[in-house]
Amino acid sequence: MGKVLIFGTNLASYRAAANLARAGHKVVLLNRGEFIWDKFTQMQWQQPRDIINGYSKGFLKNVMMATGNIEVYHNSSLLSVDGQPGNFKVRFKTRLPTVDEFKCIGCDICLEKCNAKHMPRPLGPGIYFVENPEECLDVCPVKAIQIPKEEEKEITVDAVILAPEYEPEEISKYVGNVENVISFRDFAFMFRGKGVDKRFLKRKDGKYPHRLGFFIPGGFENFLGSSEEYVIVFREAIFMKEMDPELEVHIFVKELRLYGHNQMKLYDEAREKGINVHIIDNVSISEENGEVKFNDVALDLLVVMPGQKVPEDWKDIIKASGIEEENGFARTKPFSLETTRDGVFAIGEFVKPVSSTEAVYHGTAIVPEVEKYLKPPEKPQIPNFEFVRDDFNPRVGLFICGCAAKNLNIDVDVDYISTKDFLCVRGEEIIKEIKENNLNRVVFAACSPAVRGSMLEMLAMKAGIHPSYVELVQLREYVSRVGGDDRKANALVKAAIAKARKDYFVEVPVTATKKGVAIIGGGLAGLLAARYINGRVGVYIITDEFDEPHDITGVKEGTLNMSEEELKEWYENLKREALQKSRHIKGKVESIEGTLGNFRIKVGDEVIEAGVIIIATGGEITEKGNHIAGRFEGNTLHSQIGSILAKRRDKKVTYEFMKSYSLLDLSPPEGERGEGEPIGYVKAREYNKEIASLLGLRIDEDGFFYFAQEPLHNVERMGIQFFLAEEPFGGVFVAGLAHRPMSIEEEMEEAGFAAQSAIFLMRDIESPAGKLVSTTNPRRCAGCGICVDACFSGARFIDTEDKIAKVNPQLCLGCGACANVCPSGAAVLVAYRADHMFEMLKEVVK
Amino acid sequence: MSEKEFEPVIVGFFCNWCTSAAADLAGTSRLHYPANIRPIRVMCSSTVDPVYLIRALQEGADATILGGCHPGDCHYISGNYKARRRVVIVKTVLKSLGFDEDRVLLEWISGSEGPKFARVMNEYTEYIKKKGPSDFKYVDSLGGE
Known part of the structure; x- marks a missing residue:
């Protein structure tokens, strides 16, 4: 068991703390605010209405209670980090909050008897503040009230993860002081908690704006930004148009950074709905007769989505932790989340401007990276309970x-x-x-x-x-x-x-999980995933040949400026290390049977048994194409790869949709608009189609895989992976160029996410389904298969022998959709059967 | 009954991930709304069989409300779309049988929308109060009760 210190609570930090705790390590979390959430994450600044905000905290709290492995210090600041990996002495300052939010039950007694205040928050009792804690210690029934005392602490840890929070730029920096210009956060707050409704959209003077504009300054004059801003703004603009079709909506951007899988669809949808997207090079914003003039478009209200700024206090963090900086961010080793100081890691928006999805990836991929400095965890003790079982004589x-x-x-x-x-x-x-x-x-x-x-x-x-x-x-x-x-x-x-x-007794069946990961394809992401798994479970790499490393390296200095030889050497090392601890099986996949936990993959004469599949078929980088950016016939090229290549090869680029990206904002490649010479783009492999049909997965029109159960509506927006990651994904992960065009840096993040999730799924505990699993009544089932189609997680299948529907309890998430569609009442969600519901309805209407 | 103001009973089927969380938040924020709402927590709005909605009306509820996550936010990816289709069918059936289809309401309320939850409950209760008792429950009593 190792001990890790995490400083700061950005979106990646929540995830990292929970993942490390669940892997059996001790985590010390230094929170910089009075309570968790006091310091906002990127998501809370950018889209305070998104549900993910609630989940991030609730999730941490649940893991904390379930494992007992997380220790939190509030109001803390980092003083120094001394020593070596495996033996860091970390000094920090901390102050207890007046109410321990993890003990508090929200009984309100302190509100009655003490001088206290309350702030409601979703998914919990809310936050309480007590002004006079000294006199109130005995008032609280759970002893959550404590006396705040500033103290300095020193602890010994094996590794340090730095995850300080995002701060947005002031919007006046972009637009000056103009009336009727507001930040996106203020705009989102108009609807927060109340729902998107015409009644709530108002200007400062109380008038309804009939002409609404959104402006994303990222990309102009070295302003930093990630893809997240674009996704959020496009989605919000579509919401606005759906709310009021009469509303005139404009979006002003320099380039379209919708480079996540299928995100360009948002652009198409916006244009279909009649939203005006202006791709512009120059900005002039002025005020005329109570209206905002953006270039020559007149608006009633302009909403500015600020990009990321590098906060002043990051300098102190960098100094205290003894790491190097790069443009104000943490400098990391090439293709790693480790900083240039061994044993000290950086995740989330401290590494570079990231989207929330990338932050979630960081928070997961960090586990195998950190674990090289940690002793292996002890096997968890599973408590053994004896249960009364009596379905017929309820007391x-x-x-x-x-x-x-x-x-x-x-x-x-x-x-x-x-x-x-x-x-x-x-x-x-x-x-x-x-x-x-x-x-x-x-x-x-x-x-x-x-x-x-x-x-x-x-x-x-x-x-x-x-x-x-x-x-x-x-x-x-x-x-x-x-x-x-x-x-x-x-x-x-x-x-x-x-x-x-x-109620009747529901036994939670446990299906044995085969401890093994099958990596299909010879893409770079597959090798990365194999190295992350590092022999902890069996790894099978099924491919005839391995992809040569492409040179879309990354945006960090260490990767962007890497020479061809260095890249080659890095790749050879990676390949050697990955193949050392895994088995390379030559051949093509002929058939795949089974589901999560029990896949049987036939390759030639061999049948491989694995619990989880990672698809890493890679892609082809070709130089043929019409344009380096945006889209052209038959290819959704994206974009960021064009800018990285241009930068690496020192070429001047022409761009229509995009030229820079993330840290490249600070020194974008030279470029101008118009038709230009192609530099390179990614083509999906034909092999993807075969694999997709074997596994029943979807591929998009360009041949790239959808990530697990992405719904049709651009799921990669937002950090929806945050809670999807809790679910088994059907045991199939997609990583690297099989998923979408991306840089090696991003492949590393995605491969790490897949590898760690695979290991997590193979842990020695019971199925996550619990009491909410669905079953089939064999006496009623006709084997029609309607429930199989209704099941979104692929948990239901028609048994070939019995010819009736069966459930894989490890995949079932208990939504009850099958129970609802079953025409013969054979499919039931055990805790919510129809007779339960009818009994409840009888009582509830009295 | 005649002197007292009509107090309808409204059964709410709220999905675990969004609308129940919003109801929780409304509670934590001490937002008062009429006590006529009787919440039943379900895992997903797609768990709610059209039969449950009709049975609730039959058992004597004056209206039912089904709350789910916003489109695209469903914890089970597409459960709320399924629920939407079903509610349309229930409404059509009610209407073609000569009953009031407005007694079934579908609302998207996300976990952070406590105030919206309270607002919707207030407005819908007011609306049902104005409408008066449901005639659906008397169908059963024609049989002899």
Whole structure:
């Protein structure tokens, strides 16, 4: 087990902390604010309405509670990092917040008895501040109130990860001080929490803007920016047009950085919807008679999406951690997240301007990178519970939390009823009462599951009640806090009791996962993934030949200025290391059977058994084409590769859609608009089609794979991978040029993500599905296959022998779509059967 | 009944990932909305069988509301699109049978939209109050109850 210090809480940091903790390492997280989220991540600045913001924090909290491996220090600043990898002495300053947000249950007692304030936040009790903590220590039932004291600490860790947060540029720097010009964040806040609606779109003077403009300054005059700004602005512009088709919407950009997979579709969609996209070279913004004049377009309101700035305090971080800088960012070793100082890593927006997807990749790929300095983790202890099983004689116990049922009068008919002031601190009593009264069903009438749900479920498990026999009623958030009355409270509690009586025991089946990763194709990303896995599980690389390294290297100095020889040497090293610990199998894939955990891949005479497949078929870099950027017939070329090549080969480029990218913004290649000589573009392999049909995956019109279950609507926007990464992806990952044109730097990120996710999927624990798995009633199933089509995660299949639908519980995520479409009522989501629902409905309408 | 103001019962099927989270946030933010809403948490809006919506009306609810994630944000990728199609069908069926199709409402409310949740609940309850009790539940009582 190793110990890692993570400084800062950007989007990549949340992910890294959780991933390292789940891999069994100890994590010390230094948070720079009073609470987690106090310092905004890139996503919170750029798109405060996106759901990912809620998930990032909730996710960290869940992992923290489940593993106990994360330690958080608030209000901290880094003082120094001394020593060597495996033995770093890190000194930092920290101050306790007045309320420990991880202990707080949101009971509001401090609001009544102390001088306290509350700030609501999604997925949790919200944040509390106590002005007079000294006098309030005994007020809090869970002892979450603490006295803030500045202190200096020194700890010893094996490795250090730096992940300080993003800051946006002031918009006045781009546009000066003009009336009716606002930043994107202020614009997004108009709708925040309230929904996109015409009523909320207003100028400062209260008028509705009939002409709305969006301006992205990234790319003009060395302003830094990532692709994220473009994705968010295009998506938002489309929302605006959908909200009010009469609205005149303009977008002003210098270039289109929609280089993620299928993101150019956003541009097409915007134009189809009648949004005016202006690709311009010069900007003049002025004010005339209460309207904004952007070049010669008159607007009522202009929204500016600022790019990234390099915050002043990054200098101190760079100094304290003893690393080198590059244009204000952390300098890293070529194709690595490690800084030039061994054992000190940088992730997220501290490396270069990144999109949220890239940040999520960083947070995952960092695990194998850091692990070379860490001792292997101990095997986790899986607690062994014995459960009562009785589907026919329900004895339901109702436990009401006094904090949730404030002023409510619950009067129900049930086998056992107990009201306690704070359920979550009275665990022992609850377990005793459950056992003494021979209960086999438990209903907790308490607060939101985001606060104490998993903890109450754990209590029941300790008392021998299986989670499938536990129901939770959110009395506090659904009734007492929102002006609910006794009638509503009783209806909800009665419904839960009715459901509990109908509950039946659901055994969570565990399918054995074959420990092995099959990498299909000889792309660079495959070798990178093999090296990341490093022999921890068996690796099979199935390909006839390996791609030569292409020279779309990356935007960081160390990679961009790498010579051909250095690149070749790096590649040879990579290939040697990757092949040392994996098996190279020559041949083409003939057939693939099975699903996640049990793939059987036939190559020639051999059948390879693997749990996870990584597709890395690579791509061809050709010099034939009409244009280096944007799109031309039959190819969605992107773009950033043109600028990297131009820079590397010192060529002057012509561009239509784009010329620079990420750190290249600071010294873009020389260029002008118009037709030009081709420099290079990526062509997808024909082989992709074969693999896609074998695995039932989708490929886009240019031949690139969709990443797992990308929905049709440009999923790669935003960090949707953030929560998709929690799901098994069907056990198939796509990395590198098989996915989209990208630089080696990006291939490294994507390969690391695939490798670490593969290892995570092969850990020794039960299926993630839990009680929400779906099953088939064999007596009713006709084998029609409708449920197979309805299942988005590929968990359902028609058994070839029995000719009925079966479920792979490792893939099932419990959405219940199959139960809904099944014409014969054979497919059921076990915790939400129709009779459950009917019983609940009967009670709930009373 | 005649003197007292009509208090409808509205059954809400809220998806676990978005609308339930929004209901939670409305609770944490202490945003009051009418107690007529009876929330039922479901995993995904696509879990809600059209039968559940109709059964709720039949059991005596005056209206039902189905809450899911915004299009493109579904945790299960496409569940909310499925729900949208089903609600259209339910509405069509209700209308062709001579019932009021406005008693089934589909709303997209994301996890951070606590205020929107409260607003929608307020507006819809007001609307149903104006409409009066549902005539759907009497269909059952014609049978003898």
